[in-house]
Amino acid sequence: MAEPTPANWAAADRYLADTLVGHDPALEAVLAAQREAGLPESEVAPVAGKLLHLLARISGARRILEIGTLAGYSTIWLARALPEGGEVVTIEAEPHHAEIARANLERAGVAERVDIRVGGAIDVLPTLLPGFDLVFIDADKERNTAYLDWAARLGRPGTVIVLDNIGRAGEVADPASSDPKVIGTRAALDMLGTDARFEASALQTVGIKGWDGIAVAVLV
Numbered sequence: 001m002a003e004p005t006p007a008n009w010a011a012a013d014r015y016l017a018d019t020l021v022g023h024d025p026a027l028e029a030v031l032a033a034q035r036e037a038g039l040p041e042s043e044v045a046p047v048a049g050k051l052l053h054l055l056a057r058i059s060g061a062r063r064i065l066e067i068g069t070l071a072g073y074s075t076i077w078l079a080r081a082l083p084e085g086g087e088v089v090t091i092e093a094e095p096h097h098a099e100i101a102r103a104n105l106e107r108a109g110v111a112e113r114v115d116i117r118v119g120g121a122i123d124v125l126p127t128l129l130p131g132f133d134l135v136f137i138d139a140d141k142e143r144n145t146a147y148l149d150w151a152a153r154l155g156r157p158g159t160v161i162v163l164d165n166i167g168r169a170g171e172v173a174d175p176a177s178s179d180p181k182v183i184g185t186r187a188a189l190d191m192l193g194t195d196a197r198f199e200a201s202a203l204q205t206v207g208i209k210g211w212d213g214i215a216v217a218v219l220v
Contacts, residue, residue, distance in 0.1 A: 075088055201217075
């Protein structure tokens, strides 16, 4: 039996990605461009990107909202899941990140399906039309509850909501944590558990991104 170490978590993650995701030149080019531009390496893991893609397909999503574009890695996974005429609206606070993302989306052949809105999500969200079928939240954790509230306002009954990075290396279980990201994540999980608009669960994950997790909710 393998020891439960970060190195072995990462090895198992790479095995799963090799087996279930495979070689993808367009997505690998995104990561290369992201590193070259000096952007944070905070994109979802390949297996998580594929999971987002499958959730979008399973839910039949035609309009997808993404909060936090970075270099467009998860955006491409979501855009590829869309049927003809579908759209991803993705919000990115940093203009330079959005510029890198645009080039990556063009290279991947999905730019026509994606509308990048540049600006702080709190400012952009009130300008959007409701009716999203899936919302992926992967931005500043301190505002997670505000993003969940907007996801509910902009969704409909049956809308799927995915909240990333809820594990926080296990610190999410510590009510005394002073880390603003942990505090924001705990507040979001409390909201998902008590707000009647959501039905939710969560999974811890380990892998190339360390000890983390996702929450998945549906609007009721």
